[in-house]
Amino acid sequence: MRRLINGILNLIYPERARCSLCKDELISWEIQLGICHQCLNEMNFFAGKGLKKLPELFEQHIDLVGSAVLYTGLIKELIYRLKYYGERQLIYPMVELMVRQYYIIFKEEKWDGLIPVPLHESRLHERGYNQALLLAVGLSFYLKIPCFDWVERVKETHPQNQLTLDQRRKNLEGAFRLKKGIEIKGGRWLIIDDIFTTGNTTNEIAKILKEAGAEKVGVYTLASGRMM
């Protein structure tokens, strides 16, 4: 009887009743998060924001950086599945993690808007969605900060991780621009992305925002390859 009821419940709530990672059945508060307490316990959460000067950047335009978790193990798997296996529903636990950590990391900061890192049109066509935009829209809903998809990627870039620091810089030169008719003129903006590694990509966007008059530019990502 219990198995029958569980079976029916799984049919009604297939995505929410099981952990996105280990597929274990979820209990009460875990259901909203979509991740069980064992998996959550394996994640390395960050408590601060930091990095006034990023060592890899030649000229830094980012004022502060925050990430929810360290880019290892389980979170690596989640991001991979979201980006390459089309598992769009994984955005739900990711946004939850980012919202929870946001209040710890950015508690004194006020932002005028969230700006997702854009994908090039050909990549967007291939994947079907921009994971950074999905994260930003989810965050916008919970944090009550408007989301502005104002930046576009006009140059297709090579994967950054296969390049030297100098090649990375050249690779990104002129890769982004503000969409037609967008004027910034001051304000405090938070760039949203899934992973933070060297900061070259988000720094290039921060540069464009600053050139357009932004007063302050921060970056917030789900995961980071370095401790913060």
Ligand SMILES: [Zn+2]
């Ligand atoms: Zn789990």
